[in-house]
Amino acid sequence: MSLFKAREWWSCQVGSGEQFDYGCLKVGSFTEDLNNKVVVGSHQGILRIYSPSSSQSDSITNNHATDLLLEKNLGMPIVQIEIGKFVSTSSVNQIAILFSHKLAVYDYNEQSGMTEHGRQIDIELNYEHNLNRPTFNMCKGQFGSGGKGNKDSANFEYICVQTLDGVLFVFEHERQSMVKSLPDTYLPGPICYLSRSDAIATVSSNHHLECYKYQTLAISSGVDHGTSVNKNARRKGLDVDSSLSVSQPSKQVLPEWSFNLGECALGIQTTQRMKNTGQTIVVLGERNLFCLHDNGQLIFMSKFEYNPSTFIVYNSEVNNNVSQSDPSNIGVRYIIGTHSHTLFIAQDAHIRWAAYVDFVPVQIEVCTIQDIRGMICTLSETGLLQCCYLGTDAVSTSIPSIMPSTIINVQDAEEQLAKLNKQIKQAMNDPTLVVKRKANAQVIIQIDDTNQYSTTDDTRFQRSDIDSTVPLLPLNLRVKCNEAIQNVLLTVHVHSPLCAQPNEIRMGHIGGIAAIGTATVAFWMRDDYTPWNLEATFTVSYNTLSDNTCHTIQKTYKLPLKLVARSFQQPPSAATAGQCKITLGANKPVVDLNTVFPELSSGEYNQQQGLTTRFYGSDEYVSILASSKSQKYRFQSDSLSSIWLFCHSLIERLSTRSIIEFEFGDPLPLNDYFLLIDHHYELRVECEQINSTLDICSKQFRAIQKRLLNKFKDKTPTLLDNLDVLLENTNQQILALADRYEQCRYELNRCSHDLSCATKLICLLLKISVNLSNENTQLLNAILSPVISDDNEQGWEETVDLAVNYALRTVLSRSKSTDLGSLPNAIGNSTANIDINKLKKRLQTLCERLEKGGSLVSSNSTTDRSLSPDSSYSSTSLSTRKEKPIASNHYNHRENNNDDDDDQLPNGDYENAFRLLPSTNARKNYNNDDDDNN
Helix, strand or coil: CCCEEEEEEEEEECCCCCCCCCCCEEEECCCCCCCCEEEEECCCCEEEEECCCCCCCCCCCECCHHHEEEEEECCCCEEEEEEECCCCCCCCCEEEEEECCEEEEEEEEEECCCCHHHCEEEEEEEEEEECCCCEEEEEEECCCCCCCCCCCCCCCCEEEEEECCCEEEEEECCEEEEEEECCCCCCCCCEEEECCCCEEEEECCCCEEEEEEHHHHHHHCCCCCCCCCCCCCEECCCCCECCCCCCCCCCCCCCCEEEECCCCEEEEEEEECCCCCCEEEEEEECCEEEEEECCCCEEEEEECCCCEEEEEECCCHHHHHCCCCCHHHCCCEEEEEECCCEEEEEECCEEEEEEECCCCEEEEEEEEECCEEEEEEEEECCCEEEEEEEEEEECCCCCCCCCCCCCCCHHHHHHHHHHHHHHHHHHHCCCCCCCCCCCCCCEEEEEEECCCCEEECCCCCCCCCCCCCEEEEEEEEEEEECCCEEEEEEEEEECCCEEEECCEEEEEEECCCCCCEEEEEEEEECCCCCCCCCEEEEEEEEEECCCCCEEEEEEEEECCHHHCEEECCCCHHHCCCCCEEEEEEECCCCCCHHHHCHHHCCCCCCCCCEEEEEECCCCCEEEEEEECCCCEEEEEECCCCCCHHHHHHHHHHHHHHCCCCEECCCCCCHHHHHHHHHHHHHHHHHHHHHHHHHHHHHHHHHHHHHHHHHHHHCCCCCCCCCHHHHHHHHHHHHHHHHHHHHHHHHHHHHHHHHHHHHHHHHHHHHHHHHCCCHHHHHHHHHHCCCCCCCCCCCCHHHHHHHHHHHHHHCCCCCCCCCCCCCCCCCCCCCHHHCCHHHHHHHHHHHHHHHHCCCCCCCHHHHHHHHCCCCCCHHHHCCCCCCCCCCCCCHHHHHHHCCCCCCCCCCCCCCCCCCCCCCCCCHHHHHHHCCCCCC
16 A cells, blocks of 8 residues: 555546546547546447646535536447547548447547537547447557658558457558457457557567567468458448458468566557657556567566556656757656555656556556646546546544554563453453453344245265155245445355255345345255254344445354154164163253153153153164162163264253253273274375375276277277276276275265264263363364364374374373473374374373363463363363273273163262362372373
């Protein structure tokens, strides 16, 4: 952003809802008056001519009704406008307008009246040429002058039109003189005429600046350039059709010289650095500006740190009168407009001035208006026309003041920082403190649950023996705001296997309280994976009209269990007893499961003591049992991952009803958890091996193809040496590997969801068993992350191994030494190089140390927390259970446990079943115990 702003002298809005681009603006004079007129044409076909005026008595932005001299609808989109002497019988300038399929030249007629507003301005068609190809741009010049000019027509200019397919049409006033197709032109580029060398310069499709001599183009063209091919040209209303007529003997033309730009060109213009010297070509690229001699030699190149939009090369009167001994005034002067609303005034490769404008200019012109030379005229894409000049009006944006350079005492700064942190913590814990915020746009997301389920079969279930029909829930969304906002975008994110359609909704403009953005989003279960998270996140991004800054707001919504699970129409005793059992004790009487899970109740039997359910797309049943005598809840299933969502939902729903405390007295099911880790790791290794084998087979397939191609190209037929058989076998092997890889990826995704559920369940059971604090629980979930991504090179095993190893060597270390030693470097290593046994051992050690009273919070954080009003942190992270083998054989434990007896808690503390206070010797035993797994 520039420090100074361009001083606005005159501005107006050209039309309403019209579009403009480069070529739609031109300034010039049509009479002997030196003041320029501003000619603007839109893509909607409306031509306007302005004569800007300003007086000191007016406001800052002077825009008179009389400034608009002419407004005429020409009926066709205007591509480009040029002003010059295009009629051989006239000595004044005309307006050449390039339409999509036509070139027309108009005379500027002005009839003066008795008063100022009595002037009548009109344009009259002089002649036109119809084209059978879509046009792109045009340039003017004295084509065929040989670089010295034509004495008979020194004041006249011809027009060269370039079409979209790279064909050049040259018109000498009323007649067409040449038609030539440029070689290898797939996309047209900017074009200009070099008067001193009588050549045409353009940018080709391969980003090369090429120069063609006009004489070479005329000789190689298939049209007789010496005689008129359009003798009945339309003049004063007579019709003619200028069609492309390239005869067969048209020759291939080569450029005079070529220069590799290496990027797309936005514009090309010519100028003279010194009087009586050769011309200079200036090319504006996307990231660079090139300045070359007319023979193709590079003078200088300027690299941008901004994104340019347009430019203009202007001639200074000083350049033509300066002596060659003054090199400071010799150079190319130009103005560059950028997408950051800035005008850069430069000389050669040096920026002399920068000014801020209110819009992104698509075209810039330098003109003389009301005897004011050097006026800058700019046009925006939406039609904002502005005449400005350079000045020193500062931009309204304030610049932050620079603090004086003083010597900072580090010790005093640390003390002040600690004091401020303490005040912030105290203020955050003070409920009476109300933070007053500035009233901005308040966006509210309202979610209305219709509770009207329908069914859909848009699923990707792999098993054919399972019904693929699942329920679909539509949610009605409403976005409200207390003020007008724009560019409102609503995005919906859910975790696999859930799906949301549509997941992106563009609401556009929402204005005021009355306007509300509405949408309907449907949710259903698409894949047959085990769901681990039912939260849907709604994000709204918008721009405020006041400062046009982007803001975002989020809201989460818990989707019902009915979307992913169904009730089983049999009593719980009829379901198969699961191998995995999780038993939770509570300090409150058990609650009727019909009221806890109403969406899973079938209503055909008394489900107060238990119910059975299963996920859609799965054949594993989950039983939830309740024992009123012992106040226990039991979850049993064939897999550990299926229990997580129901266990979490039970605890969450019971906790919202009343204050309740749970206890888990059994050993953690680490054996089942480790089986999932092993299976996930094996699938990762298998996918990597299949991918490597597939890469080898692909290389072999390409090598065989090359061998066969060489044999087919050989003029002497030879035997194929069974290469065709080898090619077919390799192709079959590639197809088989691709099918196996696809199946392995599906199994890996399914196992990843199971591992996520099991990880969440292990963290939950560990929190309940040792009564972890909220801070310790957050750190535990960060170490054992449930988010598993198999697309990255570094997988879940590597990430968790590093995090667990770091925790064991720091906050859970037995010794007070801070030396971390050598951590395992798993980044960039192959999946097969991971020691999965060490990972399982470290996970077991982590759980054991937390069981013995370990804390994941560092001592510094504990010290800081002790300063706060709530100083009960040190006691909440200790274990409430007696020491037991946490990683004991879970299958042996099931054999010794009586599954039918729900009145006892296996391996639990019967005397202190719900005692949540820690033992006083827990921390002492933890510090004195010797651990060999460090």
